[in-house]
Structure formats: C-alpha cells, structure tokens
Amino acid sequence: MTARHDGGADQERQVIDWLLAGDPALRWQVLRDLQGAPDTEWQAERARVASEGVGARLLALAGEDGQWAGGSFVPEGFTPADWKxxxxxxxxxxxxxTQLREFGLDPSTPRLQEIVELVGRNSRWDHDGQSFWDGEVDTCINARTLADGSYFGLRLPTLTAWMLAEQQPDGGWNCERANGSVRSSFDTTINVLEALLELERAGQGTVETRRARHAGEEYLLERGLFRRKSTGEPADPGYLDLRYPWRWRYDVLRAADHLRAASLVDGTAPDPRIAPTIEHLRNRRRADGRWLLDEELRGRVWFTLDDGAGLPSRWVTFRALRVLRWWDAGQRA
Structure with missing residues (x-):
C-alpha cells in the first residue's frame, strides 16, 4: 500500500490540469465538481460528449435497431464458450x-432519444424475451435498467415496484434472492442504490423509494462499506481495489461516491462510519497526487478509458478527489 500523501496547492493544480486534459465526458464533471465552474461553462463542456470523445464513439456504435452488438445483455452470437x-x-x-449515463450524456440528445425508443421496440432480454424496459429477473440487471431508463426520461413504475419488493430484511438486495438467498450482496445493493438515487434526481422519488434507499445505505454503513457484519473482516479483498468502469462490481470508492451523491440530494453530512474508507483512499494516493487503476475487468469492450491496470487513472483519480473534498468539507462544517 502506498504511503499516505497530501500534496500542496501546486500539485493539486497539476492533477486538475491532468484531469482536464482528458475526455469531455470527464472534463465536464471535473469543471462542475472539482472546479466549481459556472453552470454555463460545465454545461457547454457536457454538450460536447455527444459529438466528441468516448461518448460520441459509443453513441455511434449503436445499430440501426438501437442495440449495441445486436443484443440486450450479451452480443449477438456470443456463446458460453466465448464467455469461458x-x-x-x-x-x-x-x-x-449505463456507460452513456455515467458519461453524463445529455438525455435530450436526439440520437439518444431515438435509441431509447428503438431499444424499447426491438431489444429483448436473453432470459425470456422480455421487453428491455420491462426488465427481467436479475436484480443487478433490473437496477441498471431502472437507473438508465430514469436518467433517459422514462417512467418505469412496474420495475420500481418490483425493485422495492426485492429488498431483503437486512436492508440490502441480492441477485440470488430468486434462488433462496436471504442475505444481501454488496455488489447487488450498490447497483440498486444508484437506481433509486437516479429516480430521485429524475423527480420520481417517493416516500417508499427513499425509505428503501436509506435502508440500503444503512446496510453498507453498518458494515463500514466493506466488512462482514458477523466478523468485521473484509467481505472481499477486491472491495478495497479501485477500478472504473465498475460495471456490476462493487468497491469502496463506488460506495463512497454514491453516499456523497446521496448526501447532496438529502442535504445530510458525511456519515462518520466511512472514515476507514476515507483513510484507505488517502493511503492509496501516489506521491504525484494521482491514484492507480487496480484492475481492468476481463471481457470484451468497445474501447478502454485509461492506460491500463497499474497505471494512473484519470477516472479513479477524479472520483477519489471528489469524495475526499466532500468529506473534508463535511469535517469543516
């Protein structure tokens, strides 16, 4: 583990400049969340996501039927042997x-709105041919579908009700519930929490969705974001690794960034129970003020966002800085 490092103002400026030299999908968020730029400035940068960089590349890869790679969850023709x-x-x-949502592509982008409609018309889930925006039976898949649909301007009340009914007695969620599991999963829970927060941002939150979200957040907080409640030991050593894109995977930076976003929506201060995660993030910072990408998830991708595992990552660095600034501001309040 890298020794804790807190750089000075000059180094911070160099790190910000390095982040701003990245893609428009990252730059607009740096301007808004780290620079405090005027709305007109970061919104102008955000508008470029549809026409430049990785956002435009991914948008252009959608097919005439609105789908990517010809399938809902797996590419057309992708076999179990390919998966292995x-x-x-x-x-x-x-x-x-999901990636376009996380890039912050403006939901009103005409081509995106066309894709959302085409996906609803043409895309069917591999599970049992369900219409895409109706969801299927996997909680993680349905959580991303709910988050994406809400962000892109859809109302999905049936899927929302299904998600609330899937909540476990301990406050979290688990994709294995249909197979009899009564314990929640960190991985599943973070996907659902992001979906419920997206509902809130879209103006579709209710007393029930907020109650469910708060209970799920408490599930993570009771476990210090990465520990087993029964033993206090890390539930998975990989939860302490830092990665992006997350896909369905959980890690403490993803959880802390969600809690940051939720606190801004709820108007609450950082919960002191995430202090060990904050210390972990500080300890993982390199002497040059940046953070490394610990892992690139195995599997077929359209393109990569960083230079590779073991190297400095703009996306991880941005999110780690954003979390630390939120935490530090909360301590000064």
Missing part, C-alpha cells in the same frame, strides 16, 4: 446505455 474464453462481455446494450 473471454470473460463476461461489456459491449451489448445494457452496459452501453
């Missing part, structure tokens, strides 16, 4: 839509 040889693919429609 390559790992889980990330190029089909569900993960592509």
């Amino acid at each position: 040889a390559e790992g889980q693919p990330w190029t089909a429609t569900t993960y592509s839509l």
Whole structure:
C-alpha cells in the first residue's frame, strides 16, 4: 500500500490540469465538481460528449435497431464458450446505455432519444424475451435498467415496484434472492442504490423509494462499506481495489461516491462510519497526487478509458478527489 500523501496547492493544480486534459465526458464533471465552474461553462463542456470523445464513439456504435452488438445483455452470437474464453462481455446494450449515463450524456440528445425508443421496440432480454424496459429477473440487471431508463426520461413504475419488493430484511438486495438467498450482496445493493438515487434526481422519488434507499445505505454503513457484519473482516479483498468502469462490481470508492451523491440530494453530512474508507483512499494516493487503476475487468469492450491496470487513472483519480473534498468539507462544517 502506498504511503499516505497530501500534496500542496501546486500539485493539486497539476492533477486538475491532468484531469482536464482528458475526455469531455470527464472534463465536464471535473469543471462542475472539482472546479466549481459556472453552470454555463460545465454545461457547454457536457454538450460536447455527444459529438466528441468516448461518448460520441459509443453513441455511434449503436445499430440501426438501437442495440449495441445486436443484443440486450450479451452480443449477438456470443456463446458460453466465448464467455469461458473471454470473460463476461461489456459491449451489448445494457452496459452501453449505463456507460452513456455515467458519461453524463445529455438525455435530450436526439440520437439518444431515438435509441431509447428503438431499444424499447426491438431489444429483448436473453432470459425470456422480455421487453428491455420491462426488465427481467436479475436484480443487478433490473437496477441498471431502472437507473438508465430514469436518467433517459422514462417512467418505469412496474420495475420500481418490483425493485422495492426485492429488498431483503437486512436492508440490502441480492441477485440470488430468486434462488433462496436471504442475505444481501454488496455488489447487488450498490447497483440498486444508484437506481433509486437516479429516480430521485429524475423527480420520481417517493416516500417508499427513499425509505428503501436509506435502508440500503444503512446496510453498507453498518458494515463500514466493506466488512462482514458477523466478523468485521473484509467481505472481499477486491472491495478495497479501485477500478472504473465498475460495471456490476462493487468497491469502496463506488460506495463512497454514491453516499456523497446521496448526501447532496438529502442535504445530510458525511456519515462518520466511512472514515476507514476515507483513510484507505488517502493511503492509496501516489506521491504525484494521482491514484492507480487496480484492475481492468476481463471481457470484451468497445474501447478502454485509461492506460491500463497499474497505471494512473484519470477516472479513479477524479472520483477519489471528489469524495475526499466532500468529506473534508463535511469535517469543516
């Protein structure tokens, strides 16, 4: 583990400049969340996501039927043998839509609105041929579908009600509930929490969705974001690794960034129970003020966003800085 490092103002400026030298999908968020730029400035940069960089590249890869790679969850023609040889693919429609949401592509973008309609008309889930925006039976898949649909301007009340009914007694969610699991999963829970927060941002939150979200957030907080409640040991050593894109995977930076976003929506201060995660993030900072990408998830992708595992990552660095600034501001308040 890298020794804790807190750089000075000059180094911070160099890191910000490095982030701003990245893609428009990252730059607009740096301007808004780290620079405090005027709305007109970051919104102008955000508008470029549809026409430049990785956002435009991904948007252009959608087919005439609105789908990516010809499928909802896996590419057309992708076989179990392919999965075994390559790992889980990330190029089909569900993960592509999620990536565009995380890039912050403006939901009003005409081509995106066309895609959303085409996907509803043409895309069917591999599970049992369900219409895409109706969801299927996997909680993680349905959570991303709910988050994406809400962000892109859809109302999905049936899927929302289904998600609330899937909540476990301990406050979280688990994709294995249909197979009898009564314990929640960190991975599943973070996907659902992001969906419920997206509902809130879209003006579709209710007393019930807020109650469910708060209970799910409490599930994570009770466990210090990465520990087993029963033993206090890390539930998975990989939860302490830092990565992006996350896909369906959980890690402490993803959880902390969600809690940051939720606190801004709820108007609440940072919860002190995430202090160990904050210390972990500080300890992982390199002497040059940046953070490394610990892992690139195995599997087929359209393109990569950083230079590779073990190297400095703009996306990880941005999110780590954003979390630390939120935390530090909360301590000064």
